[in-house]
Amino acid sequence: MSVRDQPVKEHRRTRQRAAVDEVLDDTTDFISAQDLHAALRARGAGVGLATVYRTLQTLADDGKVDVLRSDGGEAVYRRCVREEHHHHLVCRSCGATVEIAGPTVERWASSVAEKHGFVDVSHTLEIFGTCPRCAQA
């Protein structure tokens, strides 16, 4: 679908990357680079802020994490469960996330694009709302 299907360059294993990985594993919701940095510091495994950004960027490039922009324009990251293309249903209040697959939407998107002569098509689709737990307030 997209053009980024290169073999994914190999990276070195370092304490810092392992630490980032660990936090990512323990976090089911989207987290910002800043928050991730704070989380690392909190659990004693301090990692430089710049390194956190670089690591997340690398992971994103390799398709290992999902990235999306919060309302404030901040980039937020999350380890994806499915490797394939999918979307998210995100709670505006607590950040809880459900991964969604929508084959119909995929087809619709490409057909619409095709109809207008667009090629090399990709798309973004996120659904926001208030989750059941946050709703009882």
Add this chain to the structure above:
Amino acid sequence: MSVRDQPVKEHRRTRQRAAVDEVLDDTTDFISAQDLHAALRARGAGVGLATVYRTLQTLADDGKVDVLRSDGGEAVYRRCVREEHHHHLVCRSCGATVEIAGPTVERWASSVAEKHGFVDVSHTLEIFGTCPRCAQA
């Protein structure tokens, strides 16, 4: 669908807002606040940068312009033709934009959200690709 269906508070007519409006009318593609500010300055109608931001924010709140985030996280704005909810097909290369309506997707999104107990649901959906004109390169 969303909660922002208030009667849209009235605003005063000022030279600055008229100028912003004019540029927006002359621009068919998405434009950033910074670029809009430059465009205003270029056509002699200088407007403060802060004012540009405030004006765009106001227009966005009133649903008079569409807002979306560029890849770099910059907010870009565009006068919408349709007042109702809709999506965009955007050329990655030249920025050309086609407005899209997708009733099916709308229904699908709300049903998915509902199925998971989410309420007060909204969503974002943008399709990116290379337009016919840019494709012949």
Add this chain to the structure above:
DNA sequence: ATCAAGAGTGACAACCATTGTCAAAACACC
């Protein structure tokens, strides 16, 4: 037309997420 009240403006400072820099430290492999 005049006026008072409050919305709107602008120059600039402040914010804050993100990126650049570069010497020092860590990894992989011989």
Add this chain to the structure above:
DNA sequence: GGTGTTTTGACAATGGTTGTCACTCTTGAT
């Protein structure tokens, strides 16, 4: 262990966006 390259981290720099606040302009009433 030695060596060449990658990675790191502290800090500076960048750049979009928002906050501040005195001043100006629009508006509706008089």
